[in-house]
Structures are given as C-alpha cells and as structure tokens.
Amino acid sequence: MSDVRKNIEALKAIAADPRKQLDRVLAEGKKAIGVIPYFAPEELVYAAGMVPFGMWGAETQVSESKRYFPAFYCSIVHTALDLAIKGEFDGLSAVMIPLTCDTLKGMGANWRYGVKNIPVIDVAYAQNRTIPAGEEFTESQFKKIRGQVEEIAGVKISDKALAEANKIYNANRKECLRFTELAASHPQTVSLTDRAMVLKARYFMERDAHTALLKAVNDALAALPEEPVKGKKIVTTGIIADSPELLGILQDNGFVIAADQIVHESVDFRALADEGPGAIHAMAERLNAVKGTSVLFDPAKSRNTELAEIAKAAGADGVLWVLTKFCDPEEFDYVPAKKVLDEAGIPLLLIEVDQQMVNYGQIRTAIETFREML
C-alpha cells in the first residue's frame, strides 16, 4: 500500500469509529470534552491538556431524543442527543454547547435533563459579533469558559499554553486547506469519501496528531503529478456533507469537489487566529473572520457572494447546496444565494439530506439530472 493510501486509511479508520478513539484517550488517562457545533473555543480544552471530541451527530436512527425534541428538528441535534442518552459518550468530562441557532438553544436544557452524567458548558456568542461590544462579549464568554475548563482539568491554562494551542490549530487549518486543494487536483487518488473522512478525523484527534498524518498525505500527494478531472467540478455548500451514500452518488456521476463552503469542512478552517500575545482575544477575533455560513449572523449575506467567488476561482461547473433537513438558517440563506448564483451564471442544485435518511433514490435522480444539465 502506498504511503498516501496508508495514511488516508489510518485517518478514515479514526473517522469511522469515534468511540474507539474516545476509549483510547480515556485509557491513556486523559480527559475529553465533547464539542457540539459550531465554533466552540476548543483551543481552551487542548491548552488544558484535555482532548476535544467533536459531536456532529451520526448516521443513525434515533429513538430517545424524540422525547426531547420534536421530530422536525435537524438530525444533528437529534442524533447527538440520542447517542448521549444511550451512553455513547460516557466518559466525557463535559460537553460544550454553543447557542448558535434556535434549535441549539434548546439543546442545553434537554441535555441537562437527559444526560445527567455529562455536565454542560454553555457557549454564547454575541449576535453582532464583529462590532467592538460584540467582540468584547465573546471574549468575556471565552474567559468564563476558560475558568470552567480549568476546573474540570484541575490545572490553570497559561497564556503561553493558549497561544501554543492557537498555533497548533492554525497549523492544522492550513494543512486541511492544503488537503482540499490537493484532493481536487488528484481526484483519482483521493475519492470524495476519502476527502470527507480525512477532514472529519480531526474532530476526534488531538490536532497536532491529525496535522502530522495529514501533512504526510499532503506531501505525498504534492509529489504526484496532477490528475485529469474526467467529470464536472462542483463546489459544495451547507452545514455537513459527509454521508458516504451521498458522496458515493457524486463519485458515481464523476463529480469532483473543487472547493467547499461546508461548515464541517472549509468554513471551519479557512479563518486563522492571530498567533501573537493575547490568545483569548485572538480566538474572539478569529470568530469575526469566519465567513460563508448561515450559523453566524451575517446581515449582508456575504456568504452568497463568497460562494460565487469560490466557484469562479475553482473553475467549478456548478454548486451543490447540501441542505440539512429542518435547518432554518440554511433554508433562509438559499433564496438570496440562488439569486446571486443565477446572476453570476453558476448552475445550482439543492438537495436535502438527513443523517437518518435511508433512501437516496430521489437524490441520485437529481444529481444524475444535474450532471446531464451541466
């Protein structure tokens, strides 16, 4: 097996079995803190010597969470809460729950009632996060959370450790971005599932460990000649797009992801933190720099123009909007985005996905038709 394949498979194995990864961390005597999306200050966890553990739901059928959330809530909160109630996350020392959308605002209370063995750390951001008062508020929240994390870890987080965490996270962000570009230029070596799983693995690993493996993948890919794109190039946008079924359908139809504006992927790692002194302020500033998502307040809807720019820069033939079912913020963004993309002459396909979905027949038909149209 080539080096690139060996390291991709190692990362895919981690992404495929997060519980095994959590058990490894606990067996090493470390503490882990769950991190519900979006943009929680997990650098604090890392700086305290603990391991952040991403919780973006899972492809599973829910039962217990239906006692807490109506059926028409998105699958991310349903599946994350359901797995927690069933004990899948036992061993976590706490869970960070950001209050970034109306659905997540109810998560903290439900979690406290349904999952009594894992305490909640609320993560509040200012709605107007980019104005000075907003930035100050976010920073004050991060300082409060710093104290909560220190209490769980039983250690003080030094400014030096936090600055180092920012550096380690930045290094990982840069390597992730490099990987998305190399994956796009090596579509025969890196399948769409490889791409998604390699990126996903970072949520269950210490970031420096993920960076080391990913750098090995990237260096090996960079040494290979670029590979021809035989099908059509697309840009994906949305919250999460890691369904193996969906990626398999795109792969079957010859699509290559030239770039993405997915929160679970590039939106999370495009913005970097300042690496100078004032690490906690740098974390709040980084949040201001995050663009291209419906989950952070964006009155100018700059996500849409950014999407058109990403598509043009990547030479994409079209955009695939992967709408997480029952996600209001994404639904509200779609109409203005369609207008902008129509005006830019960029074809757009909307598909609706759900982590509990079993029948992809309609999606397959829509994607096949999109391919024909392009």
Ligand code: SF4
């Ligand atoms: S932003 Fe959308 S997908 Fe994410 S938790 Fe809120 S409703 Fe669910």
